[in-house]
Amino acid sequence: MxxxxxxxxxxxxxxxxxxxxxxxxxxxxxxxxxxxxxxxPAAEHPDADLLRLDQEMLEAETRVELADKVCGLVGREADKLLDRLPPRPAEWKEPSMPDNIRDVLGSVLVRDLPYPERHPAALRDWHRSCEQQRAASRALLEAHQDKVDHIYREAGIDAAEDAYCARAAEVFRVCERILQTPANTAAGILVKLRAAEEINADALTSIVADIRRLAGEAV
Structure with a gap:
């Protein structure tokens, strides 16, 4: 057997x-x-939502850093093209008033100073000449800036900056969601602090509410 x-x-x-x-x-x-x-099943962390959002924030920050690098690369390529442009015109500065015009100005009555049409012709002509010089200088500066803007657009800086702004907005939205989510542990509060630092926000009100809730106080 x-x-x-x-x-x-x-x-x-x-x-x-x-x-x-x-x-x-x-x-x-x-x-x-x-x-x-x-x-x-393993028990879920009390701040699982915040920890997931923390990971989202890290991923969004990585995308921002990448977009920033692209902007830098495009900007450097555009700067090489800018070297081919003439130097930027100097800013216009109003010339010193000649002595004879200063004497004319001294003859203007105080009550007439706010009214250019009451000034002597020589003084009006001098101011008109200064205004024409200022306008000509402004036109030169604007023309130069138009060429700079064209080079940057051709290099793709507008698209790169738009992408950067979009990625930065994603970080801001995730951080706002973090600050709006109640924390139940110290780990969750730390996530909130990181989010507040990222967008330069004041997390004190949100975190104080968390602490009071955890302490059993009415919020």
Missing amino acids: PNALVRAAAEGLPSINRRQMLHKLAASSAAATLAMVPAA
């Missing part, structure tokens, strides 16, 4: 070997039983 043979074989073994065999059989049985029982 098989069972009798097993017992007989077991009885013929030294006691230490019999204990080892029984231990192995028990362990195998327990392992088989555990394998049949489904594992209990």
Whole structure:
């Protein structure tokens, strides 16, 4: 009979070997039983939402850094093209008033100073000449700036800056969601602090509300 043979074989073994065999059989049985029982799901972190948002913030920050590098690359390429342009015209500065015109100005009555049409012709002509020089200088500066803007547009700086602004807006939106999400642990509060630092926001009100809620106070 098989069972009798097993017992007989077991009885013929030294006691230490019999204990080892029984231990192995028990362990195998327990392992088989555990394998049949489904594992209990791990408890979710109390601030799981904030931790997920923290990861979103890190990913959004990475995209901002990449967009910033693209802007820098495009800008450097555009700067090489700018070297081909003539130097930027100097800013216009109003010349010193000649002595004879200063004498004319001194002859103007105080009550007439706010009214240029009442000034002597020589004074009006001098002011008109200055205004014409200012306008001519402004036109030169604007023409030069138009050429600079054209070079940057051709290099793709507008598209690069638009992409950067879009990525930065993503970071801001994620940070706002973080600050609007209640924290339940110190880890969650740290996420809020990082978000506040990222967008230079005041997280104190939000975090104080978290602390009061955790302390059992009415918020």
